Structure formats: structure tokens, C-alpha cells
Amino acid sequence: MKTKLIAHRGDTKDHPENTLSAFQAALENGADAIELDVHLTNDGKLVVHHDYYLGNPDNGEGKIYKKDLSYIQSLKIGDAEKIPTLEEVFELIGDKLQYEIELKGFTEIFLVKVIALVKKYNLASVIEFTSPNVYNLTRIKAFEPSFKTGTFVAALPGWMDKQLGQALAINNALLGNITVLHCPLTLVDGSFIKAAHNKGLLVHAADCDNDEDLRAAFIMNVDQLSTNQVSLATSLRAQGA
Secondary structure, three states, X not given: OOOEEEEEOOOOOOOOOOOHHHHHHHHHOOOOEEEEEEEEOOOOOEEEOOOOEOXXXXXXXXXXXXXXXXXXXXOOEOOOEOOOEHHHHHHHHOOOOEEEEEEOOOOHHHHHHHHHHHHHOOOHHHEEEEOOOHHHHHHHHHHOOOOEXXXXXXXXXXXXXXXXXXXXXXXXXXXXXXXXXXXXXXXXXXXXXHXXXXXXXXXXXXXXXXXXXXXXXXXXXXXXXEEXXXXXXXXXXXXXX
């Protein structure tokens, strides 16, 4: 099986993160999916931006959830970009790529709006939802049991050995009805992938941003990986690295 390449915040080599141009570049440069972050504005609109605070990479200030869409879309990113809405991303990309949507909102109405927009564009089958807030994942699965979800597995603390870390990752995912394990590459090996697959789970190698890490992920045949180096990743995969 070919490892799925996920462009982290789009293809950001020549484009600002989480922008329409970055997502279009990811499509053109051979990514299979794009990762993006979604927030809810004060007036109930879904926008794509990594941080909870404005100011990077845009010229705004303040918290996104305290701002109306009109203010957010008045901001500039570089000379020509703006903060896109989730709907604008769906309109541009449609089902030409898959999505990893990181849920940064933190209310039920936020989740309801995300679900409604996904259904409007009939994209549920090509989306994986992740979140720094595990309750977003449990609640969205309660609303839509068929949705795919992924959980972030932290790097091992110094007192924990790899075997225990792997066992916790797999079984915590099963308890949470999670589909994908997003792991640091240091946690991943062949036995872990086999054990995860035996439980119906997928393994995602996070932050594969250099030649060494990308080659290691491909050799282990992880199910998917995220990268900030889309062109390098697609080149190595094509070479059978």
C-alpha cells in the first residue's frame, strides 16, 4: 500500500500556511491530502488558521473566536493572501484531495457547523478529523459515528519505555473509538504498525520533514505521514524510498 502524503497546512515551501495558494500548490505538487486548522468566529463562521490568536502569518491581532468574519477577511497575509473560510477551501479543492481537519473550535455549535458544511459538499468520506481537544473527537463521533478521527500521541516521557508507550497509544485509541494514531516517528516500528493494524487502526508518522525521516517512514510503510516538504516527499516516494 502506498503511504498517503499529507501536506501540513498545505505546501508551504513557497506559500503562506493555511492559505488557498498553499492548498492549490499541494494539489499540483502531488500531495494526497492537506492538513488545515478550523476555528469558529464570533459571528459563527468557520475560518482556516493555525493559531488561536491572530498575527501569524496575518497582520491581525486578538483571538479568532472574539472577532467577526468581516474583520478577519480584511486582514492580509503577505501581499495578496487572506485568511480563507473552510467553505472557500472546499470550493477550491472539492474532492480532488483528502483532508485532515484539525478542530480548533471548542463548542457544540462549532461542531454542528463543521458537520453541516462537510455534508453540504459531500466530503465526509475524504476527511479525517483531529483535535488538540479530545472531547471534540468524542462528540463529533457521537454525532456522526462514521466519521474518521485521529488522535495525537505525544513523545514518550523519559520514564516510559517504547513498548508501554505503544500499548497505551493503541488501547487509548480503541477506548476513544479513534481510527488513526498520529505518532512521533520515534514511537513507530514494524511491530507497532502490525499491532495497530490487527486492531483496525492506521498509523500516521508526524512531522516527517527531512530526507532521513521520510525514508524511514516509507521503509516502514506507514499508512500516512505529514510533511512540510511536499516536493521532497513525493520525489522520495516515487523513487520507492
